[in-house]
Amino acid sequence: MRLAKFLAHAGVASRRASEQLIAEGRIAVGGEIVLDPARDVDASSGVTYDGEPVRGEEPRVVYALHKPAGVVSTAADTHGRRTVTELVPQGRRLYPVGRLDADSTGLILLTNDGELANRLTHPRFEVPKTYRATVGGPQIGDRTLRQLREGVRLEDGMTAPARVRRLSAHVLELTIHEGRKRQVRRMCEEVGHPVKSLVRTQFGPLSLGDLGTGRSRRLTAREVRELAEAANA
Template sequence: MRLQKYLAHAGVASRRASEAIIAAGRVTVGGTVVRDPATDVGEDDDVRVDGSPVAPVRVTVVFAVNKPAGVVSTAQDTHGRPTVVDLVPAGTRRLYPVGRLDADTTGLILLTDDGELADLLTHPRYEVPKVYLARVAGAVDDAALRQLRDGVELDDGRTLPATVERINPHTLRLTLREGRKRQVRRMCEAVGHPVEALRRVRLGPLDVGRLREGEWRALDAREVQALRDAPKPVRRPGRRG
């Protein structure tokens, strides 16, 4: 197994984050610092991160959480704010969020110790759909809807076309296939309708369902497999796959 995959399976971090940890010289195999994420390692190898031994988790878990406002989407917070990991019974597992929601955004977020699954759901090449309900300032007209659907020019480039439904003059249902920082808020502000409240209700095949804010549930094997089957590589002109 490649080293970055080994770390992801151990719940250290996602594959991409594990590559950065390896490049920083924080990982040793058999007492030797290794900087190549493609290094092959086995179950009997002594793999350590910052001197602490790690081993792949045999059985992984995935929690669905309805994140309340004011809770941050990180495993730890240097400012002492409550985190999504605090909401679930992590035990000794190293859980981390699948993607992020702003502190002020509520709704569905996944927590897992399966780094490979996290990568499948968040890597840009797969464009896994994420569905949001946004209450915005002002009545949204047809022109603003067309802009959101066609793509909005932001400071980090034009967004992909989005599926946008107008639930009522002040509420939109948006389906995005990319995950830029504060993307829904930035898109709506760019078309003249700043977000007043934002909630994610769906990620890939999984809906937030009946979970109340602050509640969680562990996904069953069927649901986890549906998440694994959701990512489909998408190649677009001018986009790296």
Template sequence: MRLAKYLAHAGVASRRASELIIADGRVTVNGKVVTDPARDVHDELTVKVDGKRVKTSSQTLVVYLVNKPAGYVSTAKDPQDRQTVVSLVPSSQRLYPVGRLDFDTTGLILLTNDGDLAHKLTHPSFEVPRTYRARVANAPVNEPALKALRDGVLLEDGMTAPAKVRNVSSGVVELTIHEGRKRQVKRMLEAVGHRVYTLERVAFGPLRIGSLQPGEFRKLGQPEVERLRELG
């Protein structure tokens, strides 16, 4: 198994983040620093990250659905010592978020120690749908603006893919996208004349936030995890 994938299986970080950890020289294999994420490894070798041994064989893979409150960062640790979404779930497992929500964005985010699943759910090629509910200025969002969002709008980093969009009520609009650009929903709505006051993610793939209150979480059952694995 490649080293980056091994670290992801061991719950150290997502595969992409594991590649960065390896490149930083923080990983040793049998006492020697390895900076090649494609290096083949297995559990009979001694793999350490920051001096602490990691193994995959005894790792129980878990996924939690969390209702992220505003004011939390979507990382496992924060250099500015802000509150993190990982701190909301008391667990002996080493968890990390699947993707990110902005500091002031609320709603559904997944935490897991399954690096392969996290990679699949966040990689653009799998086009996992994400649904957001936004409260916007200049309500209501009229039909020309809705059509523009459905067709795709031009942002500074290129044209967006078509979105599914509907008015929920006056001043509240729901968008479903399958891209993961930075602040994408906010920028799309601003591009059609509607600044976003609040933004909540209410669905991720087949999962919905349901009745979970901000700060609450639940562990996904195996059937739900399998549905996530089948995406793409």
């Protein structure tokens, strides 16, 4: 197995992040620094990360978490804020699948499988994510729905068309698959409806359901398989 893939499957980081770790000289094989992410390795190769042994592939686990407001979607935070990994009570190294900004709430996934995380978030695999946005401004009109459905021009380019439903005069349901930084908030603001609150209700085939705020649960084998199928993993 290629080194970068080995690291991702071992839960060290996503494959892309693993390639960066390799380029930084933080990965050794048999006691020697390796800079080639395509180097063939296995569990007996003596792979280390910052001097710590990397055990081979761990069983894939995925947790669903209902992220509260004020919690950041990272494994650690330099400002001392609470992170999503602190809300999942188990001993494995997990990292979040994509991000929700600190002010947003709802469904976020955490896993030890870097390759699955990468596929679930990469725009190429078009895994949909659904949000419920309560917005300000005038009542939501047909023109706003049309703009969002056709795509909105932001400073980093045109968004892909979104699936949009008007749930009430000031509540929208949007489904996107790009995942740019604060994308839903920026899209709504661009069409004259600044977001007051934002909840992610669905990620691929998985729904938030009745999972309580701040609570987490481990996905069943069937749910993990359906997620993987959605991302062609």
